[in-house]
Amino acid sequence: MDLTQKQIENYKKAGQIAKQIKALARKITKPGTKISDIAEQLEAKIIELGGDIAFPVNISIDDLTAHYTPTLDEETLASGLIKIDIGVSVNGFVADTAITLDLTNNNEHKAIIKATEDALNAAIELVKKNKHKTKLGEIGKVIQQTISDAGFSPIRNLSGHSLDENIVHAGITIPNYDNGNENEIGKGAFAIEPFATYGVGLIYEGPPSNDYALIKQGQVRDPNARKILKWIIENKQTLPFSSRELEKEFGSTTRLALSRLVQAGIVKSYASFIEKSHKPSTQYENTILIYDNTVEVTTE
Numbered sequence: 001m002d003l004t005q006k007q008i009e010n011y012k013k014a015g016q017i018a019k020q021i022k023a024l025a026r027k028i029t030k031p032g033t034k035i036s037d038i039a040e041q042l043e044a045k046i047i048e049l050g051g052d053i054a055f056p057v058n059i060s061i062d063d064l065t066a067h068y069t070p071t072l073d074e075e076t077l078a079s080g081l082i083k084i085d086i087g088v089s090v091n092g093f094v095a096d097t098a099i100t101l102d103l104t105n106n107n108e109h110k111a112i113i114k115a116t117e118d119a120l121n122a123a124i125e126l127v128k129k130n131k132h133k134t135k136l137g138e139i140g141k142v143i144q145q146t147i148s149d150a151g152f153s154p155i156r157n158l159s160g161h162s163l164d165e166n167i168v169h170a171g172i173t174i175p176n177y178d179n180g181n182e183n184e185i186g187k188g189a190f191a192i193e194p195f196a197t198y199g200v201g202l203i204y205e206g207p208p209s210n211d212y213a214l215i216k217q218g219q220v221r222d223p224n225a226r227k228i229l230k231w232i233i234e235n236k237q238t239l240p241f242s243s244r245e246l247e248k249e250f251g252s253t254t255r256l257a258l259s260r261l262v263q264a265g266i267v268k269s270y271a272s273f274i275e276k277s278h279k280p281s282t283q284y285e286n287t288i289l290i291y292d293n294t295v296e297v298t299t300e
Contacts, residue, residue, distance in 0.1 A: 001186065002188075003189070007165075007189075011090075011094075012298050013050075014093055017049045018287070019299055021088065024042060025042055030078065030103070031078055034074070034078075036075075038078065039059055039070055042057045043245075053241075054168060054240075055087040055239060055240040059083070061078070061080050062079075062281075063275040063280055064272060065195060066283060067270055068272040068273075069244065071210055072247045072248065081100060081103075081109045081112075081113075081281070084098060085098040087168060093163075094163050094167075094287070098285035099283075099284060100282040100283055112282050115151075119143045119176075119194040119196070120193075122146045123142050123194070126138060127290070131290060132184060135184055136181040136182075136183050137175065139175065141177075143177065144178055147196045153201030156202060157202055158176060158193070159175050159193065160173070161190070161193070163189040163287065164188075164189070166237050168239065174191075185290065186290070189287065191285055191286070195282060196282045197280065197281040199275050202276040203281075204274055206272040206274040210243045211240050211270040212242070213238065213240045214232050215265070215268045216265065217233075218265070224253040224254075227257075228246055228250060228257050229261060232267070243258060286298075
């Protein structure tokens with residue numbers, strides 16, 4: 001998809017904000033800090049810098065690989081191998097980026113973090129070389145090879161993705177292993193997103209992640225649910241949101257009202273992703289734009 005100049009400007013502005021949020025995440029994520037406090041600080045900074053929250057800040061520890069955001073009153077403390085996934089929207093155009101930090105006393109996860117970051121950089125270099133002609137399977141191949149050569153396993157059933165207006169996961173999937181896909185990546189906005197693990201390299205869906213998204217319009221009887229639905233439509237459209245955001249807005253009635261929206265099939269509740277062999281996992285991610293004869297990383 002060819003990008004307009006205005007879209008490029010919005011994507012780049014979102015990326016500039018995301019870079020600052022990523023730097024703040026590195027600064028404030030310390031062992032023993034409540035992950036709910038980390039998420040709240042990062043999301044508040046997104047708003048302060050002129051962006052919108054494209055999806056809740058996801059904070060996942062050890063074998064909890066991705067797609068988890070803390071509740072407002074959560075007491076979980078930062079520890080271990082911690083992934084922080086950040087989404088910033090500017091006028092609906094998204095920057096999606098993630099880092100992994102080692103909070104162990106002896107920095108025991110240094111090698112797997114380096115392998116994952118190296119895999120991301122190798123994939124981006126491949127796209128810079130071949131631009132929109134880059135084959136999707138070739139991106140997966142270089143990610144798989146980089147991680148495997150370092151002695152770890154890529155997580156094969158998680159992937160990168162294309163981005164679109166008010167859509168974080170658009171139509172194109174960017175694999176993290178060589179799946180033989182000969183299709184070219186094309187032009188547009190994309191998130192390249194390697195995951196690695198000490199384990200078998202597969203995830204399964206775990207308990208609810210506290211991430212939600214509107215999937216259709218509908219009617220509900222509960223007046224609190226109607227208020228929340230109106231807020232979602234006005235403030236989020238199709239972008240994901242958290243129970244935290246709603247609880248700050250609507251208080252103690254939120255959870256019951258939200259459950260009724262889920263039961264009615266109006267709102268989707270996302271599951272968390274857990275590594276199948278319960279081994280710690282990593283995540284690194286950057287957003288790239290492919291347009292004209294250019295490949296630009298917006299989030300580094």
